[in-house]
Amino acid sequence: MSAYHPLNETEAIAIALTLTDVFPAGAALASREIGDGNLNLVFHISDPASGRSIIMKQALPYAKVVGESWPLTLDRARIESEALIQEGKLAPGLVPKVYSYDADLALTIMEDLSDHVIMRRGLIEGGKYPLFAEHISTFLAQTLFFTSDLGMNQQDKKNRVRDFINPELCKITEDLIFDHPYTDADTNNFDEAIRDEAEALWNDGPLQLEVALLREKFLTQAQALLHGDLHTGSIFITPDSTKVIDPEFAYFGPIGFDIGAIIANLLTSFASRGHWDTNEAARDDFRSYLLVMIRDLWTKFDIKFRALWEQHGVDRLAAAAPGYKDDYMLRLLRDTIGYAGSKIVRRIVGLAHVAEIGSIPDAAAREQAQRLALAIGKSLIKLNRSATSIDELIHTAQTAAGSVKV
Amino acid sequence: MSAYHPLNETEAIAIALTLTDVFPAGAALASREIGDGNLNLVFHISDPASGRSIIMKQALPYAKVVGESWPLTLDRARIESEALIQEGKLAPGLVPKVYSYDADLALTIMEDLSDHVIMRRGLIEGGKYPLFAEHISTFLAQTLFFTSDLGMNQQDKKNRVRDFINPELCKITEDLIFDHPYTDADTNNFDEAIRDEAEALWNDGPLQLEVALLREKFLTQAQALLHGDLHTGSIFITPDSTKVIDPEFAYFGPIGFDIGAIIANLLTSFASRGHWDTNEAARDDFRSYLLVMIRDLWTKFDIKFRALWEQHGVDRLAAAAPGYKDDYMLRLLRDTIGYAGSKIVRRIVGLAHVAEIGSIPDAAAREQAQRLALAIGKSLIKLNRSATSIDELIHTAQTAAGSVKV
Known part of the structure; x- marks a missing residue:
């Protein structure tokens, strides 16, 4: 042109x-x-x-x-x-x-989606999105299944892997999510009040081992075409409609990275509610709502992904081998939990923060939200390889926050 | 031109x-x-x-x-x-x-390498190659480390992944190694005498689960630039020199696939010796020689790969995270054992056989070699996710063959 x-x-x-x-x-x-x-x-x-x-x-x-x-x-x-x-x-x-x-x-x-709002902003304002779990689980199941070796011609997939080689955008993720928060890097950006938390990350060997393993999968595992940056700022929403935008980080990577990304950002919202809700009951109510949304999201994803596999699976052995499907879904859950944790941690000590926490004007309330988010993030990272149910993720958030019923 | x-x-x-x-x-x-x-x-x-x-x-x-x-x-x-x-x-x-x-x-x-012989032929004839483990472990460590995210710029690596997308040749492997032997496929090719063995593979659920997991890694894990077809027919050799040829199956895949391929073909040689050696003592002697070669090959690879990592590692977190290197090397060992097993099985019941077994003229001796090879191959596949030492692979071969000392 x-x-x-x-x-x-x-x-x-x-x-x-x-x-x-x-x-x-x-x-x-x-x-x-x-x-x-x-x-x-x-x-x-x-x-x-x-x-x-x-x-x-x-x-x-x-x-x-x-x-x-x-x-x-x-x-x-x-x-x-x-x-x-x-x-x-x-x-x-x-x-x-x-x-x-x-x-x-x-x-x-x-x-033009101007009749929608950015979900991050909508959640800050206490918006309720009763169809979100249904919509986003469909988005995840459909886009991830049909671009994986389970759901598309495996030779065509290799050519799509080639089309979506995305070195520069992947490097941003590799650095800012899977490296810098765990060392005293220049790009890190955290409130002085939580320097103790940042330094603890730099010295937490077991945590770093888990992050290194998650990093390795991000570098090597071409499982499906990811959105690659699926946070609540990449979603336009109304109570009736969900639109995912901005897939410039798209590449073939581990499925759990996309699911973990959206869960991470629901959990930073969870951590931020102490400021945004007018009283403790309202706070706990919104937190319960978010945890139910997360559980629904995973549960619906799991059901839809398995159903697609049943109906449209292209890999003979993956269908025939007893136990393979359950093993695969368990690994997706574990990756989801590990990536959710990694994406929370980077939003507190790494370069790019989230508005629901970063824009809390009161320093003490902000610090409280940051410490809660980090507690959840670190626990999820450490849980990732042993988790067996999404309830363990829910329970981790409940335990860190106390008194939230689901 | x-x-x-x-x-x-x-x-x-x-x-x-x-x-x-x-x-x-x-x-x-x-x-x-x-x-x-x-x-x-x-x-x-x-x-x-x-x-x-x-x-x-x-x-x-x-x-x-x-x-x-x-x-x-x-x-x-x-x-x-x-x-x-x-x-x-x-x-x-x-x-x-x-x-x-x-x-x-x-x-x-x-x-022109006409002064060398194809290693498969050399081994049939009882050739001894005292430098092979040293040479091939260097080849494996150097080519695999420096094309992995541990040893090369991680953004350059992504562009190399793109250059080596190899759908058609990968499909041959995906079909003939990781699918057809485990079902009644037209391409299968086995002696009627071992039909019971073939049918057992088609009905062995736990084995198929392991193969499905190995297949998944072959489809998705862009760990390093593989040779992709590293059997003893792809190696020209003399007692002093080793030359690897024919990397037309090259693509970025799981490191253990290359190491497993060469070990598999040393083990098909192992299984074939009952015919090629003149008496039981000579047979056991050659088998011991092969097992020592396999152990040396892995041990030297492990030492060299770790040394390269120590000196030339480019991934900060992979070096800093306590326990990551040992975890990584253990996973390479496990993949190696699983892929070795898969590559043995396909050489007995799949489309393409190996001369050291296929060319045994006596039907009873051939059948014995085939059953021994399958016993080793199946055991290795089932061992792959729990193995902790190359000695377990050696022991598997010894147990299957009986009376071989190393």
Whole structure:
């Protein structure tokens, strides 16, 4: 289409007008740039006359996080666009529609979801999402089963592994989740009040062994096409609808990493409630709601993944070998628990924090939430290789928080 | 250079004459086609005047095995050539030198190793190779460590994973090693005398669970760049020299698969000795020699791999986490034992057999060797997840054969 350059709003509108399926010819489009400018430009383009609107997301050739800036491949726009299209086929209605992708401009044009809220923000505000466990378990089961060796042609899968080799984005995860929190790294970012907790991580040998094993699987295990960054900031939600966005970290990795990511972010919400709820009863009520959501999410995932396997399994031996399915699902549970723990720890002492905890203005309340999150995260990491039920994860959170009934 | 077509000897000589570093200008070259015609053309080109010679190996666009023929990608010539070059850098002197590679013709020109013998044949004839364990453990440690996430830049490794995606050749392994022997598949090929053994495999649930787990790792675990077909027919040898050839199955897979492959083929030799040795004492002596070779091979590999890790490790957490290295090496041992077992079983009931057993003319002696090999193979597969020492593998072979001292 044209050589890469960051678009301005005039150019964005000109491109949007070529979408004749969306906008009437000659529409008077309005544009707002709504990205945070750290990784991408995001234009919201709307036609006040027809009420129609779209999102145009253009990758920038660098990443900025907490003041640091480093170059970042534009190829992530291709990966994001291909992953969105793939996810849309496998989990219809659970990701934004992609209208077009321009490789030269690293530009994806997609459905506008402005009627949804970012789930992280929705949870902070006490939102209840009764269909979330149902939706996200479908998303996970469908996208992960049908891109694994259990659910797709095993030779085609190898070619998809090739298409989704994603070294630069994977390195961010490898460093920020599976390395830096466990050593005195420059990128770490924690409140001085919990320096004792950070230093304990740097000296906890048994914990580091578990993280090293989880890191190894992230580096080597091409189990299925992951979203790769499935936190509550990557989910647009309403009580009726769930849309997963931003799969630029997509690559073939361990299934438990995606499931663990979303559970981790429900648990950082859990840890943060002492501030956001008006009294202890409301806090415990919201915490119970989150734990039920987590249990439902896993249970429904387990049922749906097994059902897909039963109906659409392509691996003869995996179906025939007695005990293999149960062994496989148990390993997914264990990975899920280990990755959930890792993703909690990095959100407290690592580079990138979560708003539900980081934005608590009262230092004592923030510290309390951070210590609770770390207690849960560390316990889950240490539990991962011996867990046999999602109830052990629930129980870990209950024990750390005290008095939460499910 | 030119469009693909199978070369004739005149064309092969014309191409060889362009290698001005090898042959004098205007040399009167002789050519012999020495391939078996099932997968590749192999020309031996020599200059009687200078005594110089080379091998030209050209991939054919199909595979023929035991009368069957199916199309096969010429891309395997690229993979083989790139793997040989990579192995040559990491393990100098242990693979043939590559003089050139022509992508269009799927043609690799390499060092002539006619002064060596194929190890499988050498062992049948009772050859002793006192340096083999030393050489092959170096080959394994160097090529596997430096292509793993422990020994190479982890982002570069992902790009190499992409270069070595090898769906068609992997499928041969997935079918013939990790599926067909465990069901009544058309490709299976076994003597009627051991039908009871074959049927037992088709009904052995616990064995099939172990094979399913090994199969899963072969499908998903991109641990290091494997040779992928490291049997004694892929090794040229003399008492002083070891050269690994034919890495067309190369891809990033589980390290134990390569180590297990070579051990499996030493164990099929072990099982075959009742025929090839002239008396029981000679038989037991050769068997002891093979078991010592296997133990040395693993022990030296373990020492060398750990030493490389100590000196050249690139993964901070893998070095820092207490117990990780021992855990990693134990898992390599277990995979090695499991893959060794799988590779023995497929050589008795699967499509492709081994000459040391298949060519035993006496039916009773052949059957005895087959039953012994299967006993060892099945035991190793069942041992794989609980083994803690290479001595358990040695003991398994001793127990199955009786009276072999090491």
